[in-house]
Amino acid sequence: MLLVQGDVFLHSVDTIPESATLLKPNPTGHVLAEGEATGHYHLIPKRFATVTKLYEDHGKIYLAVFRAVELIHPEHATVVVPIGNYEVGRVREFDPFTEEIRRVED
Amino acid sequence: MSKTDDPELIVLDTIPIDRPKAENCAFRLHKRVGFRKPPDFIWCESPAECYQAYRGYLRTTAFASAPTTQKLLAWFFTKQKPPRSVRWKRHDWLSAPVYVLERLIRQELQQHSMYNHQLFLVGNHDAAWYHTYKDSSAGFPMDYWAFVKAASWCIPLPNVWFMSERPTIIRVEDQRIHSYTGPAVLYRDGFAVYAFRSIRVPPAYTDPALAPHMVLHERNAELRRELVKKIGVKRLVEGLVAEPIDKWNDYELLKINVPGMRTQAVYLKMINPSTGDTHIEGVNPSVKTCKEALQWRLGGIEWDPDILT
Numbered sequence: 001m002l003l004v005q006g007d008v009f010l011h012s013v014d015t016i017p018e019s020a021t022l023l024k025p026n027p028t029g030h031v032l033a034e035g036e037a038t039g040h041y042h043l044i045p046k047r048f049a050t051v052t053k054l055y056e057d058h059g060k061i062y063l064a065v066f067r068a069v070e071l072i073h074p075e076h077a078t079v080v081v082p083i084g085n086y087e088v089g090r091v092r093e094f095d096p097f098t099e100e101i102r103r104v105e106d
Numbered sequence: 107m108s109k110t111d112d113p114e115l116i117v118l119d120t121i122p123i124d125r126p127k128a129e130n131c132a133f134r135l136h137k138r139v140g141f142r143k144p145p146d147f148i149w150c151e152s153p154a155e156c157y158q159a160y161r162g163y164l165r166t167t168a169f170a171s172a173p174t175t176q177k178l179l180a181w182f183f184t185k186q187k188p189p190r191s192v193r194w195k196r197h198d199w200l201s202a203p204v205y206v207l208e209r210l211i212r213q214e215l216q217q218h219s220m221y222n223h224q225l226f227l228v229g230n231h232d233a234a235w236y237h238t239y240k241d242s243s244a245g246f247p248m249d250y251w252a253f254v255k256a257a258s259w260c261i262p263l264p265n266v267w268f269m270s271e272r273p274t275i276i277r278v279e280d281q282r283i284h285s286y287t288g289p290a291v292l293y294r295d296g297f298a299v300y301a302f303r304s305i306r307v308p309p310a311y312t313d314p315a316l317a318p319h320m321v322l323h324e325r326n327a328e329l330r331r332e333l334v335k336k337i338g339v340k341r342l343v344e345g346l347v348a349e350p351i352d353k354w355n356d357y358e359l360l361k362i363n364v365p366g367m368r369t370q371a372v373y374l375k376m377i378n379p380s381t382g383d384t385h386i387e388g389v390n391p392s393v394k395t396c397k398e399a400l401q402w403r404l405g406g407i408e409w410d411p412d413i414l415t
Contacts (some may be wrong), residue, residue, distance in 0.1 A: 002404075004411045006378070007327060011407055038305050038328050039209060075328075076380040077415035091403045094388040096371035097323065104387065104403075106328040 001084065006076045007104040008033045008042040010086040016064060020057035025049045032061070032071070032088050035106040042073050044081075061088040114204045116233035116255055118276050123258060123269075125149060131253040132260070132267055135228070138249060146266045152293035153211060153259040156268040157220040160261050163268075203278050204234045206304040210283060210291065211259070213306050214299045229259035230272075286336045288312055302332040311336075318345030321386070322362070322371070331378070331385035339375075339384050348373070354396035360386070374399045380415045 001012040023030075029046040032054075044052055048069035055062040063086045071079040090103040110116075125147075133144045148163075150156040208231035215221035232254050261268040275292040277285040282303040284290055289298035289312075300309050305328055310316070321333045321342060334342055342348075348360040351372070358375040372393060373386045389399040400409035 002407065002409075002411045003413045005413075005415050009404060009407075009411075011404075035328065039206075076378070079413050079415055089404060089407070091387075092405060093327070093403065094372075094390050095325070096388055096391070101390075104327045106326060 001082070001086075003071070003079050003081060003086075005042055005071055005073055005079045007091040007106060008071075008073075009089045009091065010063060010071075010079075010081060011089055013062070013085050013087050016055055016062040016085050017057045020055035020062055023054040023056055023061075025054070030054045030063070032063070033090060038075075038106055040074050040106065042071060044069050044071055062086065063088055110255060111251075113233040114202075116230050117204045117207055118278065119230065119272055120274055120276055121272065123271055124256065125269075128253075128257040128269065131249070131256045132262070132269070134249050135253050136262070136267075141264060145262075145264070148266060148268050150268060150270050151295035152273075152297035153215060153226060153270045154218065154220055154293075154297040155295050156259065156261050156270045157215065157225065159268050160225070160263075163263075163266060202281060203276075203283050203304070206283050207231065207276065207291065208234065210299045210301055210304070210306050214297075217306075225261050226259050228253065228257075228262060229270075230254050230257060231259065286312060287314065302329065302336070305329055305332070307332075318342045322346070322373075322388075327385065327387065330387075331383050334384050334386060342386075343375075352395045357396040357400065359389075359393070359396050359399055372399070374403070 001010075003010040025046060027046065028041070028043060029049060030044040030052060032042040032044065034041050044063075048067075051065065051067040052069055053064040053066075055064070063081075065081050065083050065086070067083060069081050071081055092101055093104050094101055129147045132147065136145055148159055150159055211231075212221060212226075215226075228250075232250075257269060258272045259270040271294060273291050273293050275289065277283065277290045279285075280303075283299075283301045284303050285300070286302065288300075289309075290301040291299040298309075300307050300312055302311070305326075307329060311320070311329075311333065316333070316337060318337055318341060321330055321337065324330045324333055337345070343360070346360075346362045348362045350358055351361050352359040356377045356379075360373045360375055362371040362373055370391050372389050372391045374389050374396065375384060375386050377384055387403070390402050393399045393402050397409055401407065403409075
């Protein structure tokens with residue numbers, strides 16, 4: 001399953017690596033990505049904190065969802081994330097001036 | 107809630123301040139911190155001018171006891187605000203003008219090295235927290251609320267308060283601080299914030315004759331989208347001499363030749379399905395189709411989204 005909300009996407013994975021470490025939610029909930037210029041978040045609100053777990057493993061972020069939750073962002077429609085394990089990805093882009101590949105920043 | 111208690115009206119107010127009233131409210135707060143003598147009030151046209159006056163004051167005044175007393179003020183005024191956990195609950199505010207205006211002005215001050223976190227502790231920007239705080243058990247201190255309604259940004263010190271006037275212009279469009287053609291926020295002394303949809307931008311971006319290739323130089327995707335909107339897709343594509351390589355649904359792959367660029371530039375033009383806005387992103391020059399470009403953006407994952415917003 002592939003869920004895309006702007007520059008963030010969730011991609012189904014069978015399992016989350018055992019070596020992954022649990023990340024604590026902040027007071028708002030789980031922030032999957034934060035816009036540097038806009039201050040906007042891709043956020044799973046705190047009310048879903050008990051049914052989601054966020055992990056980090058070797059720079060990759062994983063999300064475990066035990067009950068359908070909402071992923072919200074001010075500039076995009078809400079995505080309902082079904083039960084499952086996901087890898088959280090960031091869309092990338094190519095800068096032809098510097099010839100570098102980088103994550104899309106907002 | 108009366109009209110005068112509306113946080114948005116308080117934060118976005120552009121009517122000149124009733125100075126005697128604001129000074130009176132400030133003095134009441136000053137007394138609550140424990141100072142008996144009224145401070146001097148120095149009025150400035152903008153937060154930037156307040157900062158300059160504050161710096162001048164530090165240079166010309168024996169200010170030995172200031173760090174302690176300023177810390178006391180900082181402690182007091184921080185105590186008046188809702189706890190961080192309460193503020194964070196209002197995620198929907200993060201893009202609302204009532205909240206964003208404070209962030210934009212702080213960013214502009216930072217840009218000119220006119221900011222540190224101990225300054226501008228109080229002001230009408232605190233009105234943004236009113237709703238959350240009045241519902242909390244502590245309630246919003248009424249002296250503080252009276253000050254928030256009467257004044258604007260200020261730097262309070264034990265003997266002197268530097269008080270800023272309100273801006274003369276605050277442009278809001280579709281619930282965002284926004285202007286494509288000039289300052290979105292302007293004070294009488296010329297201190298200004300330029301912003302597209304609540305994102306601070308360089309003043310050059312508001313130039314009506316902005317060159318289309320400026321879009322390609324902007325690193326931030328949100329701003330790039332706004333520049334595309336400002337310039338217009340048609341003018342942009344014509345101005346960049348873009349040659350379409352492939353088209354698929356709402357996606358278009360464009361080859362663009364920009365002088366000075368070593369590699370051939372390939373951009374994917376797409377539409378945000380949530381807002382309908384067009385934006386462009388650079389993709390690997392080796393891709394030949396829109397589908398290949400979409401897959402490349404995701405690091406090789408096949409583009410077949412179950413949900414796309």
